[in-house]
Amino acid sequence: MTELAQAVVNGLQMGFLYALVAVGLTIIWGLMEMINFAHGEFLMLGMFGAWWLGAAFGLEPLLAIVPIALVMYAFGVLVYRHLMRRVQGGDPFTQIFATIGLLFLLQNAVVAGFTSDYRFVNDSLLVRLGGAKLALLGLTFAMPLLLAAGLALLLFLALYLLIERTEFGLALQATSEDRDAARLVGIRPQRMFAVAWGLGAALVAVAGAILVNFFSVYPQVGLQFTVLAYAIVALGGFGSILGTLLAALLVGVIQSVTVVYLPPAFKDAFVFASYLLIGLVRPQGLSGRF
Amino acid sequence: MARIALVIGAIAAIVYPIPLQLQGTTYYQTVGFLVLVNAMLGVGWNVIGGWAGQFDFGPQVFFAVGAYTSALLYVKLGVDAWLGLPVAVAAAALICAVLTYPLTRLRGHYFAISTVAIWMIAQPIGATWEFIGAAQGLFIPVKPRTGVVASALSLQFSGPTKAMGYYYAALVLFAFTLALMAVVERSKLGYYFRAIRDDQEAAEGIGIDSRLYKVIARSITAAVFAAAGVLYAFWALSVFPEQVLELNWSTLPIMATVVGGIGRLWGPVLGAVILIPISQIMSTTLGTGPLAGRGIDLIVYGLIIIVIAAFRPTGLLSLPWSRWFRPGPATA
Numbered sequence: 001m002t003e004l005a006q007a008v009v010n011g012l013q014m015g016f017l018y019a020l021v022a023v024g025l026t027i028i029w030g031l032m033e034m035i036n037f038a039h040g041e042f043l044m045l046g047m048f049g050a051w052w053l054g055a056a057f058g059l060e061p062l063l064a065i066v067p068i069a070l071v072m073y074a075f076g077v078l079v080y081r082h083l084m085r086r087v088q089g090g091d092p093f094t095q096i097f098a099t100i101g102l103l104f105l106l107q108n109a110v111v112a113g114f115t116s117d118y119r120f121v122n123d124s125l126l127v128r129l130g131g132a133k134l135a136l137l138g139l140t141f142a143m144p145l146l147l148a149a150g151l152a153l154l155l156f157l158a159l160y161l162l163i164e165r166t167e168f169g170l171a172l173q174a175t176s177e178d179r180d181a182a183r184l185v186g187i188r189p190q191r192m193f194a195v196a197w198g199l200g201a202a203l204v205a206v207a208g209a210i211l212v213n214f215f216s217v218y219p220q221v222g223l224q225f226t227v228l229a230y231a232i233v234a235l236g237g238f239g240s241i242l243g244t245l246l247a248a249l250l251v252g253v254i255q256s257v258t259v260v261y262l263p264p265a266f267k268d269a270f271v272f273a274s275y276l277l278i279g280l281v282r283p284q285g286l287s288g289r290f
Numbered sequence: 291m292a293r294i295a296l297v298i299g300a301i302a303a304i305v306y307p308i309p310l311q312l313q314g315t316t317y318y319q320t321v322g323f324l325v326l327v328n329a330m331l332g333v334g335w336n337v338i339g340g341w342a343g344q345f346d347f348g349p350q351v352f353f354a355v356g357a358y359t360s361a362l363l364y365v366k367l368g369v370d371a372w373l374g375l376p377v378a379v380a381a382a383a384l385i386c387a388v389l390t391y392p393l394t395r396l397r398g399h400y401f402a403i404s405t406v407a408i409w410m411i412a413q414p415i416g417a418t419w420e421f422i423g424a425a426q427g428l429f430i431p432v433k434p435r436t437g438v439v440a441s442a443l444s445l446q447f448s449g450p451t452k453a454m455g456y457y458y459a460a461l462v463l464f465a466f467t468l469a470l471m472a473v474v475e476r477s478k479l480g481y482y483f484r485a486i487r488d489d490q491e492a493a494e495g496i497g498i499d500s501r502l503y504k505v506i507a508r509s510i511t512a513a514v515f516a517a518a519g520v521l522y523a524f525w526a527l528s529v530f531p532e533q534v535l536e537l538n539w540s541t542l543p544i545m546a547t548v549v550g551g552i553g554r555l556w557g558p559v560l561g562a563v564i565l566i567p568i569s570q571i572m573s574t575t576l577g578t579g580p581l582a583g584r585g586i587d588l589i590v591y592g593l594i595i596i597v598i599a600a601f602r603p604t605g606l607l608s609l610p611w612s613r614w615f616r617p618g619p620a621t622a
Contacts, residue, residue, distance in 0.1 A: 029399075083600055090603025093339065097548040098603075100541055101595030108585030108592065115584070219585075223537075227406065234403040265414040272407035279396050279404060 002139070007256045009139050015252025016149035017211060019156060019245045021225050022232035024204035027163075029230075030239035031176045032196045034084060035092065037099040039229055040222025041106040042201045046072060046208025047217045048110055051119050061124045062151070065209045069202040076201025080194045088193075103222075110219040119217040126213040148210050155206065160241045172196060176239065204229075228268065231275050250274070303461060307454045316453035317574075323453065323525070325566045326460035327518055330467050331543035332550070332558025334514025337471065339544065340553035341480060342507035343487025345402030348409040349515045350539035352382040354416065356516025357523035357534045361428045371445035375520050382516030383509040390508045394501040397490075409535065416531030427530025430523060445524045456525045463521055467514055468559070474510065475555055483507050484553075515539075542566075549598055551607030560607060568594060 025039050036042075049068045053059040079102065087098045121127060132143035163169035174182040175192040182189055215221065232251055236243030251271050258270040307319045331353070338346045359381050360374035369377075393404045417425045432448055435441045438455075441448075447455025474480050482503045485493040490500050523529045546561030572587035602609065 083596060086600040087603045090599075091548070091552050091605075093345075093544065093548045093552055094599055094603040094605075097545050098596060098599035100545060101592045101599060104588045104592030105596065106592075108588040111585035112589060227410065230403055230406065234400055238399065263414070263418065265417055269411045269414045272410040276393075276404055276407050279400055280392055 003260060004257065006139055007260045008253050009141065010145075011253035011256035012249055013141070013145040013149040013252070014256065015249035016152040016156075016245075017207065017214075018228060018232060018252055019248035020152040020207035020210065021204060022229040022236075022248055023156065023159060023241065023244050024200035024202075024207070025229045025233050026236065026239060026241060026244045027172075027196050027203070028200040030233050030236070030244070031163075031172065032193055033176065034088070034193070034197075035095040035099065036200070037096055037226065038102040038106060038222075039200075039204060040224070040226030041103050042072065042076070042204045042222075043208040043211070043225050044110065044217075044219060044222040045075075045106065046205030047212045047215070047221060048114065048119075048208075048219075049205065050209035050212045051121055051217045052114075054121055054124065055119075061121060061209050061212050062126070065206050068205050068209050072205035073198040073202040076198040077194045079201070080197035084197065085190065085193070107219050107222070114219070116219055121212045121217070124213055144213060148213060151210060152207075155203075156241075156245055159203070163241055168195075173239075224268075228271065231271060235275055235278060307457050311451075311454050314450075316450070319453035319457045321567055321570045323457045323460050324570065325562050326457070326464045327522060328542050328546055328566050329559045329562035330460070330464040330518050331515060331539065332546040332562055333464075333467055333471050333555070334511045334518070335540070335543045336547050336553065336555070336558055337474070337483070337514075338504075338508045338511040340547060340557070341475070341483040341487065342504055343484075344504060344507070345399065346405045346508060346511065347402055347540055347544075348405035348407075349511055349543075350535055350537065351409050351412045352386055352512035352515040353519040353522070353539045354412065354529075354531070354534040355382040355385055355512075356519030357529045358416075358422055358428070358519075359516070360520040361430055361523050361529045362422065364430060365428055370443070371520060371524050372443065375517060378520050379513045379516045382519075383513045386509045386512035387505050390505050391501065394504045413531060413535055416535055423530070425531060427528055427533070430527045430529070432527065445521070456521070460521060463517055467517070468555070472555055479503070479506065545595070549606060551605030554605070554607050557605055557607050561605075564606070565595075 021043060024042070025036065028034055028036050028039070046068055049071070050061040050064045053064040053067070054061055083098055083102070084095065087094050126144035126147060129143045129147070134141040134143060134146060163172065171182070171187045172192055172195070174185070174187055175189045179189045182192070228251060232244060232247045235247035235250065236245075237247075254271050254274050255267040258267045262270070306322055310316070310318050331349075335346065335349055338344050338349070356378040359378035360371055363369035363374040363377060364371065389408055393401060393408075396404050416422065422428065432446055433444070435444055435446055435448075438451075441451075441455055442459070445459060447459075482493070482498050485496075485498055486500045486503055494500050519534060522534070526533070542565070543558065543562075546565050547558040548561065549565055550557030550559065550561030569587075569591050572591050576587040576590060598606075
């Protein structure tokens, strides 16, 4: 019983990190309805950025978040302006095609620059906290994961307020609802799409900078997270920020509880089995807006 | 005009390996084999993706079902590939129908993720199920055959004619698939599929059972993938989960379809003829030498894909080819 409760607690902490990985996709895919197969590669760039800034300049990954977010925001805007804006005019499947090209390009540019070796961050604040634990009600909370989860939650709240409570957020939502009507009231849809790509790329790269404390860094690390992120966004009901958080927590818990009873190979399979189950009972997702 | 292009293309496809075989090079025949396999998969994926308009990212599951079924029949019961083929195709279509019917409650992106879900669930099953060899998979032993006819009848080619044999086997399967899909395209089925894609509510309004026809469309796709899976298994002489459940078995055909022109019968064929040789040539030229293993070939390949997508998002078959190639002055 304690084992199960502990698994739930661990899963929840992981869930906050998954939420941060997925929320960038919530904006690009859920809200703006554009497909990005290179989402995991944006994450990988964030991870490599944090590792490299640490290895080359001794910068703490948690502080590296700021430059990484800025650079990746600009990168996201660039990707939209020069690639996705043109692709938008074609079949939706062309977005898949274009972003698979982007995936090949980014992944192998990093292979060319840094090789496919596994890298580890072993001198960061969270890694040094490694053994520290917080015991509460017979459950243990590993300090690094707890701090990272807290940080993720904080970022998440800020984003929620930005999207749901500011004029800018409303303009973004208006563009996703009806592009032409948005244009009539003076919103420039192209700019909104560009900002959405910038925000999405920056958020997932920040998630990467936090994840380097827990996962090894290599150029092919992205795909597993891309697949999970798509499931989370769909479970959360497309475009709902709180839905994404809820779904990510659920995914974290399903994974860690599955591992208690079954071989680790099945942990993602159970996430997707739950997706099918929930989807068939509630086809609009956990908190569908549409 | 189109008929002449078809005849020229068919002759080129048939003659292609002969000068190579005389020269003793097998590499370009293997490239040809991969082009045909991916073209065939693309033609199959076009049914669910292009005609019925459903996002399907999980057809590789049925590629694996085909490969495993024929390999099991061969290894455990001694059934030859060509006899195993219809069984594998039927099994894949049936499994697909049973799995897909409940999924058709979901629409759009939800359906897309549900096809990914089936793939994610299939992977650990493939990796742990002892009956199908778990992670090691199944090895297909080569039985010595004498003569071309015996090799062709058993789909087991070896020695210097291996590449050519599998090229022609792929050509036969590809041509059969293409002919069959040409019939489907013009049949009532084809119209139902496109009606569902263009406006599902309107299609239901005139009495088309959209769930049933989506299941039929995906099962046709699954059948084509299974047939290609059988061919691939006997070419690779082994079947293991990481190989047959690889994501490339859906992304490459989807990319070929998008490049050529989605929803057009010949779109995937054109796309495969362009994309597969580029990636193969990239990996043998830029992927070797002092920079081997640094992914230079895939960087260039990625760039080419990005440029094609940005330049022609509606596919290359949507270019005004007939206006360019029509004899006589073009009067607009």
